[in-house]
Amino acid sequence: MKPTAFKVNPRKLGYFEMFRCARNPVEGLLGCALKIFLGPSDDGYGMLSFGDELDRRTVDDLPRRVQQATENYRAKVEKLGFVPGFVYSLESYGLQEAHGIVYRHKSGTAAVSIAFARNIHGPVETVTTVVGFNTPLDDDTYVMTSNNKRMLKKPPGWDCEYMPGAAPKDVFERHQERVERSGGTPRKVRSDDDLENLVLNCENEETAFNFQRGVYVKMTRADVKKGTRLKADYDRYGGRPPGEEDEDDYRD
DSSP: OOOEEEEEOOOOOOOOHHHHHHHHHHHHHHHHGGGOOOOOOOOOOEEEOOOSOOOBBBBSOOOOOHHHHHHHHHHHHHHHTTEEEEEEEEEEEESSSEEEEEEETTSSSSSEEEEEEEETTTTEEEEEEEEEEEEEEESSSSEESSSOOOOOOOOOOOOEEETTOOOOHHHHHHHHHHHHHOOBOOOOOOOOHHHHHHHHHHHHHHHHHHHHHEEEEEEOOOHHHHHHHHHHHHHTTTHHHHHOOOTTTTTO
């Protein structure tokens, strides 16, 4: 899949999706009521889809804020028998960032991603750290269990369950139960190459699915230019206005 800069088209979201993606119930209800009048924004916020390979990095390459936010989850998934793999980052536009820290289980029957996302939009800052387990099956379907909340609709063949706020141990135990109940045969994830293929397959499949249904649309050149400028400010100041950056907490 060729990397493509994209943004969300709210008009194509389902009503339940619109409500679930809102920051609060009032915003969700308002968005549902006005959905037919909404279209893609021109605020410069968006993402770049993945291509055919990942830029594998290490936890030490991440900003300190991300290392600290994920430290507890990283320790907990390793106690569950997961072997550290690598870190990858989503290329974003606007005042935001997103990273995935991925592991494979020593049995080869599951992978896990610790996902960190931060978004600053006007006066509102949103920071999310969640964990999600994934077992690919031999029929090219997936069993996925996460402590995130349900948001966008997923592609066909993705059997997803959500346990918002649950501990990694509880989520993994539930995941194992669901894999066993599926009756499918897990495709083993035995190496970092297997892990990379799993990440790319899922990321690209989900992106293509949302393009097909019109939820994702291409960013214009003006969008990309504006978003790149905002992202440069974000990377320089850690999302803070000039003059408020703290060099101890935010790296250039």
